[in-house]
Amino acid sequence: MWLCSALLLLSTVLCIPRTVSGLGSSCSAPLGSGTASSTDPYWLETIKHQGTSPFNSDPNSYQIFRNVKDFGAKGDGVTDDTAAIKLVLDNLASAFIDIRVHSAAMSSGTRCGGGSCAESTYEHLLLARFATDSKTVVSLRQSTYLVSSPINTYYYTEMIGDAKNPPSLLARSNFSGFAVIDADPYIPNGWGAQWFANQDNFFRSVRNLIIDMRQIPSRNSAIGLHWQVAQATSLVNVVVEMSTASGTNHQGKQRNGDYLHELNLLTFRAGKIGIQVGNQQFTVRNLIINNANVAVSAIWNWGFTFQGVTINNCQIGFDLNVGGATQAKQGVGSETIIDAVVTNTPVFVRSSVASNGTLPYSLVLNNIQLTNVPTAVGVGNGGYHPRRSAGRIFGKARPQYADYATSQIISVKSQGAKGDGRTDDTAAIQNVFNQYAGCKIIFFDAGVYYVTDTITIPAGTQIVGEAWTVILGGGSNFQSQTNPRVVVQAGTPGSQGIMEISGILFSTAGPAPGAIVLEWNVHDPSGQQGAAGLWDTHIRSLGSGEVRVVLPENTAPTDKVYLAKGTNMQEANCPAGSVNTPCQAAFLGIHLTSGSSAYFEGTWVWTADHDFDAIGSPQTSIFTGRGILSESAGPVWFIGTSEHASLYQYNLVNAQNHYIGFAQTENPYYQPVPAAPAPYNSSSTYHDPTFSDSVNMAWAMNVQSSSNIILFGAGFYTFYQHYGQTCLTNNSCQTHIFNIDSASSVTVYSVSTVGSTYQLSVGQNGVVSQTDNQDGFQSTFTAWSN
Ligand SMILES: *[C@@H]1O[C@H](CO)[C@@H](O)[C@H](O)[C@H]1NC(C)=O
């Protein structure tokens, strides 16, 4: 089997026989293409809505799916729909009053946030806690919704337009407020205070939406999207229309101070700035900017990967504010751009600082095609030569099944799964797969599906979650470190077929020291790159409201019960600095086995470092053995992050043909107390690295016996030494963080590190020192290969 792209010649030697996916027992024919007629509404609107939020204080009445038209929005382009859309999102905002008086009395519909909730830190976080119990999907049917003030979004909110015909949010000419959609609003007169801590602003998605700002006078500083978010967030198929007037002050998107990761299919038209970015790290894939003055204005970052950029008729493509080599002068630390097509734009990259042979930042340009772009790099003579070549890194957006009819979707709740967070759904879920794999799209209605043994998803299966449906493994089967067991098995070893999983959270109820949360075996069929993958799908170990110990049947999951008992892994049981056996969340997050291929986009493998349901978001000591182990011969495309596992975040062993970008990791805050690998043991069966007195912290990435690995942008961070941060002053929190053995062939671009003495080690001997590459708060090296 041969798969090619520009950077990656992806060849796979098949060493095990492949089993082509079969069909479920209730299938008469394969699913095939969508059968919806062009006038049918998008299936998401017409399916039976039975998602629930089981740990909400009133799960029976809390409404997950809310169609804005049911809340009074007209979508006729004439009526002002702001209040109706806000009602959908806020839902009973007046209940905030109750919370201040007595938290347990809060009304079921209350969401996190709201202008009134952040008058003090205490109330702000109190509301954030409840927010994790409430999930919402908002549906916007194809229409034009007139809005006059910002639509503020909340934790666990998906705003979804009709995928067949995306609706518009049309800002009125007298629109007033910071941004048309605001994911982290500033509190009025709050001296810069915001609704959410930006590094913890998780679980948001906006899909299939046009934000139209053209009625706003061009002199007004209007922003389409203020997307100040962290992990587990996505924008898919979002278009921002801005003024084409000269001197316009419109901006498509602004981000500042945030973390994260995944953007997809974004189109910006006109405006002063297409997107303005200032944040730690991000991957942006498939960005199109037409007719803007500046397409991308970058203020600061530690590392940033742009994959697939199209810029037409702008004045400047990338405008980089480059600072100095110290934190005080933090500017753009590294800009890493692959597969760009730039047309009729005078300058592709403009750096604010000229090069004299060295630059205080890192710039990597790969496969850049310039047509009528007189200046490739505007300032600087540092030898950047855009390389042209034909192919691009493969990419595939989250499947939305826009052409499928409601009859082609089957709900797991309709098939008997409960998703109530306590019933054992193992058999019910397995049964749905066994019957309908390959002939229906399997819809996991919002809920928490508790499973006590391995569930196997046959190759050929397509799964869609709703507002991050949770599949939660727990119980006696997942207790043995020496005999770990898989919770969710995607395909069996050697299997081949489609496997599409989107919008799901795989998790465990603690303790589960023997749980391999997801084992990935499936390989895409010949000629179908990316047919097997994950989109907006995450692995999460605890620290949140959705994942709790199974309560005895008929116990009301009241606030009191879940604060006291929780998952056994919330702050009360696993406070920072403790090493408690019940706080072992998993043996391994994701295991890609040797015969698999994988396309993972926006996958976050997270061991919770803090309890975001508890007041003040206290830190926790929760232990996951390993983040991601790949033994895959490829092809693998991985856009994602892995954080806080005890032994490593990524371990590539006998791996081949991987493209990874942007890889972001954080090490556990507790190490070296206990020192890695504790409380787990190194396992030769799972090819674990070994540790010693001098190597006693987790690896961000460890590469053994692997070939054709391309790392296109990485941020490997260690911020703590046993919860203390004095080590950051001289980046001595740990000595080594990124290890490659001498047998592997690896090419890395733009690796930023924080807190580690060496940025790269070969055979555990440091070869790149952070002191040589300081670039702001982080240190960045531009390229390395062997
Ligand atoms: C915006 O204009 C509309 C139509 O003229 C008017 O009804 C509305 O009150 C105005 N809103 C504001 C905030 O001025």
Ligand SMILES: *[C@@H]1O[C@H](CO)[C@@H](O)[C@H](O)[C@H]1NC(C)=O
């Ligand atoms: C380039 O400028 C930097 C900062 O001013 C200076 O430290 C360095 O020595 C210069 N390099 C060359 C080759 O002139």
Ligand SMILES: *[C@@H]1O[C@H](CO)[C@@H](O)[C@H](O)[C@H]1NC(C)=O
């Ligand atoms: C880890 O290894 C040590 C030393 O061999 C042993 O005492 C301990 O029981 C092991 N722990 C587990 C969880 O296997």
Ligand SMILES: *[C@@H]1O[C@H](CO)[C@@H](O)[C@H](O)[C@H]1NC(C)=O
């Ligand atoms: C960092 O600073 C500490 C305290 O001054 C010192 O003990 C340590 O040796 C330093 N480490 C490095 C790598 O410079």
